[in-house]
Amino acid sequence: MTLVFGLLLLSGLCAVLALLLEAANTVFADYGPCRITINEGAKEFTVKGGGRLLSTLMDQGVFIPSACGGRGSCGLCKVTVLEGGGPILPTETPYMNDEELRRGTRLSCQVRLRGDVRLEIPEAFFLIKEFRTQVVGLKPLTPFIKEVHLKLIEPQEIVFKPGQFIQFQVPEYEGSSEPVYRAYSIASPASLNTEIKLVVTRVERGIATTYIHDILKVGEGVIINGPYGDFYLRRSDRPMVMIGTGSGLAPLMSILYQMAEEPIDRPCTLYFGVRSQQDLFYQDEIHGLMRALPRFRYVPVLSEPSLENHWDGETGLVTDAVARDVTDGSQLEAYLCGNPLMINAAVKLLTAKGVTEDRIFFDKFG
Ligand SMILES: Cc1cc2nc3c(=O)[nH]c(=O)nc-3n(C[C@H](O)[C@H](O)[C@H](O)COP(=O)(O)OP(=O)(O)OC[C@H]3O[C@@H](n4cnc5c(N)ncnc54)[C@H](O)[C@@H]3O)c2cc1C
Ligand code: FES
Numbered sequence: 001m002t003l004v005f006g007l008l009l010l011s012g013l014c015a016v017l018a019l020l021l022e023a024a025n026t027v028f029a030d031y032g033p034c035r036i037t038i039n040e041g042a043k044e045f046t047v048k049g050g051g052r053l054l055s056t057l058m059d060q061g062v063f064i065p066s067a068c069g070g071r072g073s074c075g076l077c078k079v080t081v082l083e084g085g086g087p088i089l090p091t092e093t094p095y096m097n098d099e100e101l102r103r104g105t106r107l108s109c110q111v112r113l114r115g116d117v118r119l120e121i122p123e124a125f126f127l128i129k130e131f132r133t134q135v136v137g138l139k140p141l142t143p144f145i146k147e148v149h150l151k152l153i154e155p156q157e158i159v160f161k162p163g164q165f166i167q168f169q170v171p172e173y174e175g176s177s178e179p180v181y182r183a184y185s186i187a188s189p190a191s192l193n194t195e196i197k198l199v200v201t202r203v204e205r206g207i208a209t210t211y212i213h214d215i216l217k218v219g220e221g222v223i224i225n226g227p228y229g230d231f232y233l234r235r236s237d238r239p240m241v242m243i244g245t246g247s248g249l250a251p252l253m254s255i256l257y258q259m260a261e262e263p264i265d266r267p268c269t270l271y272f273g274v275r276s277q278q279d280l281f282y283q284d285e286i287h288g289l290m291r292a293l294p295r296f297r298y299v300p301v302l303s304e305p306s307l308e309n310h311w312d313g314e315t316g317l318v319t320d321a322v323a324r325d326v327t328d329g330s331q332l333e334a335y336l337c338g339n340p341l342m343i344n345a346a347v348k349l350l351t352a353k354g355v356t357e358d359r360i361f362f363d364k365f366g
Pocket of ligand 2: 054065066068069070071072073074075077107108112126192264
């Protein structure tokens, strides 16, 4: 007991010390001007040292994919550092394979600028933009989920693949002493390229979701950047299974709109898992998609159906319903989105049913 208490105390002290060091580093250290050279001079600039590479690049209009707001937990913000950047940190290595370690791949949110750096990034990153937008609608979809409708002001159009996400800038407010970024998938069709809709689940004491649910108002401006991500529809004739939980329905809706518009007539079953009847949303839209896509099947699955409202549909975990339905997955392609626990369980289930891993695509919201 004493040993456990001692260890807890020690790790608490270490965390406080690390925070103090980080704060002192930010406030007092002066690294002077630093030169950043990207792709052998395709872009070059001199910036004030001391900041994180990810945010410094963003200030210069170069956007590196990121889904965790720079907290070192998504592993997306990889760049190749050819020179400078200091030694790789223990927070980075879990996200790197041997080849990446050999090439000098780094998580740009973990690299502090203490001198000149030479970088290599995919050319495609230069296409990622920052957008000024205005809130034109805020609609509760369920007691915990809100739809945020943004009109693009500058630039006025966004080009994205259905399934991709943007980063939403939460400005400084009483819940956050600095602006933070969070990832939200685009729920609207890509053909509607002057506006986007996001579907945001409230997270208790969450910085972004408290701001979006309780503070953001229609008419206000919002800065976003993107698009990001490789969760999008692959071109094939394979039958598809889609599994979404809660706001994980968002990118699947965008993909389904794309299928209805082109049209892409593939057998497709959407399993949508929520707790009870009141958590189901976009039901009219889904029924519209069923009319447009003859081979599209919809299976809502409730884990705790309320007794007041009669329910004769599927019950249990969404993966239970998939397990009951899918016998041979060898021809299937799968698109999964939502909470990480569901996705881990779904990947395990689908691979056991014969879906090969290279045909399972997912976005984990966490
Ligand atoms: C690629 C991608 C796409 C995403 N798309 C969407 C989307 O379309 N809609 C959407 O609502 N969210 C989406 N998310 C999640 C979103 O980016 C935020 O993580 C989420 O909204 C919480 O942000 P926050 O600032 O409110 O919470 P934070 O302040 O970051 O977290 C507060 C606390 O809650 C915990 N927490 C964070 N997220 C959750 C969660 N989902 N459930 C339970 N606890 C949590 C944290 O660990 C922390 O302890 C996506 C995430 C990724 C990676
Ligand atoms: S931004 Fe998520 S790990 Fe760097």
